[in-house]
Amino acid sequence: MFEVRLRLSKTGKLKYVSHLDMFRIMQRAVRRADIPLWYTEGFNPHPYISFLLALSLGVEGINEPVDIRIVGEMTTAEIKDRLNNVLPAGLEITDCSLPFNKSAEITYGAYDVWYSKEDISSDKLFEALSSGELSCQKSGKSGRKKIMKTVNVSEHIKKFSLEEADGMILLKVILPAGSTFNLNPLQLTQSVGDYLGISLTPVRAVRTALLCEDLSEFR
Amino acid sequence: MQDFKLDKILPLVQKPARYVGGELNSVTKDKDKVDIRYAFCFPDSYEIGMSHLGIKILYSVANAREDTWCERVFAPWPDMEEKMRENNIPLFALESGDAIKDFDFIGFTLQYELCYTNVLNMLDLAGLPVKAKDRKGLAPIVMGGGPCACNPEPIAEFFDLFSLGEGEELNSEIMDLYKEHKKRGSTKEEFLVDAAKIEGVYVPSLYDISYNEDGTVKAVTPKNGAPEKVTKRIIKDLDSVFYPEDFVVPFIDVVHDRVTHEIFRGCIRGCRFCQAGFLYRPIREKSPEVINEQCKKLCETTGYDEISLCSLSSSDYTKMEELLNLLLDWTGEKKINVALPSLRVDNFSEELMKKLTGVRKSGLTFAPEAGTQRMRDVINKNVTEEEMLETARIAFSGGYCAVKLYFMLGLPTETDEDVEGIGKLAKKVVDEFYNNPDRPQGKGVTVGVSASSFVPKPFTPFQWEPQATQDELKAKQEHLKDTLPSKKINVSFHHIPTSFLEGVFARGDRRLSEVIELAWRKGCKFDGWGDMFLYEKWLEAFEETNVAPEFYANRKREYEEILPWDHLDYGVSKKFLINENKKAHNAETTAHCRQKCAGCGANKLNGGHCDV
Structure with a gap:
């Protein structure tokens, strides 16, 4: 038995497919590809497929790590090819290799977020992102009770840059991601909109990479 | 085309993946290279829709034609609407995202x-008038099929044509003819x-209906040949x-998400309340080899890990042993489960259960339908109490500790004693558990009783019977609750007004079109969903259309009356149904x-042959 780390690109319409549904989709793909998966032992055996970090509904990803466990012999190149032959449009394996980092090392996500110039100007966006006053509501827990918490967004923006491309504004931003705290680009956009008093949705939001604490790429 | 507009609204609705298409095995074609665009x-x-086998079959049949692109359309949830x-x-249709208004066919199941x-709501959302006569052009042809097409009169005014019976060949014949006419x-x-x-095509606008003073149908007169x-x-x-060879595999979780395979059509049983049991006659079986090969292929193309063998009464399949041996030969190794719903209590065997018990042993469902032997004889549900208790015993010994029993209330000739019988039977099942030394240890038993309200349906021996009134049904529900002999029995009921409305439409005539349209204009939709039923x-x-619903639901018909669906022939003869009705009353x-x-007559559709 050995573990391989797939890199999954999930784009286009697939951004509307939830994290929960992805497990089943991958499970079936692996069956169609006839890849010898390792099954968990116990009462209700199921294959080991692990999406290391959830991707929010509405956000695309081009480099999402998925670990699977294989029994028997199959090269990483063959695993990748077989899966790509059976995946629906919008899903693609871009890489298959042995895991290097541990999943707990995931600390940040790097995102590309596009806005229409009709919705917001670069200056306004820059002003909001540099204001230090962005906040949003996130559901959290107080004991057992579910509550809404106000989160200071500004202090969680690790890094950002703005450029204009194809008549749109491209925000490149690094936000916390991982098992302890997450902030996704849609929440960030919402808080920018709240700050400016406008309703704002990005044209497109893509997670391009996951990063470790020292901002090196998670591999 | 609408992608950009859609991207704006999809983040705001629940389960947006319902509306984007692109699922595995969904069919995309070049719209400039097809003659017919079909919105299914x-x-x-x-x-719900993606769980239905019929749509999967007819979608593939249509798309197997090079000249046709068939796409799927479902009712948008109210938030999306x-x-x-x-x-x-x-x-719009899921595959192309194109508005269905301009399609050649809009087919409803x-x-x-x-x-x-x-x-009606979907036609309106498409931007089309709901009434057929207001849609002037050749396209789109709005057609309907499926079980409710056996009495389509209440919705006749909204449709151009109905296809009766099984659609695999018929739909193609309709499309061929349409293509000629489109060219011309x-x-x-x-x-x-x-x-x-074309045999099997019913065009309601070609039939004039006249009525007697008492509101019954006087005559149905065909015109134009x-x-x-x-x-x-x-x-x-x-x-x-x-x-x-493949099914569209949904991205999101749907009700039935697995390989489904029909092992036979029709039913040998003749339970008198059951419309499907008569509508789908004559009985025709599929051979185990063919089923096995097709299941194998489907598992390969979908990646599903469950096969469900379906039919109206699966244990009546004559070659079950053979089929299971073929299937279990390869499914075990591939970790694929085989499920067999619709088993009857009288021939549920220990061996069969052993073959099917994979890992999950949660609940078992049986349908005695009625609480006393007399009542079961009336409805011709030929199952005895001993058989049911024996089944429960086998199930409990096999590790089950929850049983669900399905019953109906309001059956013809039903008395208080029959209603009490439901509770008594459920109690015997409870006792069977505690008297069973092999029962699962350390666990209690739960016996669920689900009591629905009987709705008389066309083409059954009960098509003349009055449906029990809402007050009667209420009283029966109360009586059942009051006489339950054990706390281990959980009883649940169907919503009475819903069953009443179902009863009205099931045996309604064309005058109901107006009611349905008005109700829809008042905001009724998703009536089958309790929380949305208005x-x-x-x-x-x-009231506003001056139509009395009780006339359709609660009125006893005479054998001589012309029924609104009498000009449709589903094989089973009226003479047979009358005979069955008389026997029921005895x-x-x-x-x-x-x-x-029993000489039902349905074998005339198959050259006098039945697979018995």
Whole structure:
């Protein structure tokens, strides 16, 4: 038995497919590809497929790590090819290799977020992102009770840059991601909109990479 | 085309993946290279529609034609509908995202009566007039099929044509004819007159209905050469008929998400309340080898890990042992489960259960349908109490500790004693558990009793019977609750007004079109979903159109009366149904088809042959 780390690109319409549904989709793909998966032992055996970090509904990803466990012999190149032959449009394996980092090392996500110039100007966006006053509501827990918490967004923006491309504004931003705290680009956009008093949705939001604490790429 | 508009609203609705298409095995074609664009509509949510086998088969049949692109359409959930209307997005097909208004065909599958308002709502969302006569051009042809097409009169005014019976061959014949007429530049009327000549096609606009003073049908008069009787179509040989090599595999979780395979059509049992048991006759089996190969192929193309063998009564399949041996030969290794719903209590064997028990042993469901032997004889549910208790014993010894029992209330001739019998039978099942030394240790038993309200349906021996009134049904529910002999029994009931409305539509006539349209305009839709059912609005609609719903639901018909669906022929003869009705009133049973042919007449559709 050995573990391989797939890199999954999930784009286009697939951004509307939830994290929960992805497990089943991958499970079936692996069956169609006839890849010898390792099954968990116990009462209700199921294959080991692990999406290391959830991707929010509405956000695309081009480099999402998925670990699977294989029994028997199959090269990483063959695993990748077989899966790509059976995946629906919008899903693609871009890489298959042995895991290097541990999943707990995931600390940040790097995102590309596009806005229409009709919705917001670069200056306004820059002003909001540099204001230090962005906040949003996130559901959290107080004991057992579910509550809404106000989160200071500004202090969680690790890094950002703005450029204009194809008549749109491209925000490149690094936000916390991982098992302890997450902030996704849609929440960030919402808080920018709240700050400016406008309703704002990005044209497109893509997670391009996951990063470790020292901002090196998670591999 | 609408992608950008859609991207704006999809983040705002629940489960947006319902509306984007692109699932594995969904079919995309070049729209400039096809002659026919077909919108296959299921008038309910994506999750319900995608669970339905018929749509999978007919979708594949249509797309196997090079000249046709068939796409799927489901009823948008109200949150999505609201956003679509706000943003002027018309109802679109999932594969192309194109508005279905400009398609050649819009076909609805009509699985249950309470979806009728959704049909209207979908036509309206598409930007089309709901009434057939207001849609002037040749296209789109709005057609309907499925079980409710056996009495389509309440919705006749909204449809151009209905296809009766099994659609694998019929739909293609309709499309061929349409293609000719499209080339010729025919009007819709010209096409419909010609279409009515195809066996199995019912064009309601070609039939004039007149009524007696008492409101019953006086005459149904065909015109323009339409046949006096329209006979449903069947597929004669299930082994050679088209079956899909792949299914569209949904991204999101749907109700039935697995390989489904029909092992036979029709039913030998003849339970008198059961419409499916008569509508789908004659009985025709598919051979184990063909089923096995097709299941294998489907598992390969979908990646599903469950196969469900379906039919009206799976344990009546004559070659079950053979089939299971073929399937279990390869499914075990691939970790694929085989499920077998619709088992009967009388031939549920220990061996069969051993073969099927994979890992999950949660609950078991049986349908005694009635609480006393007399009542079961009336409905011809030929199962005895001993058989049921024996089944429960086997199940409990096999590790089950929850049993669900399905019953009906309001059956013809039902007395208080019959109602009490439901509780008594459930209690015996409870006792069977505690008297069983092999029962699962350390666990209690739960016996669920689900009591629905009986709805008389066309083409059954009970098609003349009055449906129990809402007050009667209420009293029966109360009586059952009051006489339950054990706390281990959980009883649940169906919503009475919903069953009442179902009863009205099931045996209704054309005058109900107006009611349905008005109710829909008042906001009724998704009537089958309890939380969206607006009974008050329905009552208003009946009142404002001067239609008494009780006339359809609660009135006893005489054998001589012309029934609104008498000009449709589903194979089973009226003479047979009358005979069965009389036997029911004498609590006399009829043996099943393999014991003795009861002469229902359906075999005329298959050259006099049944697979018994």
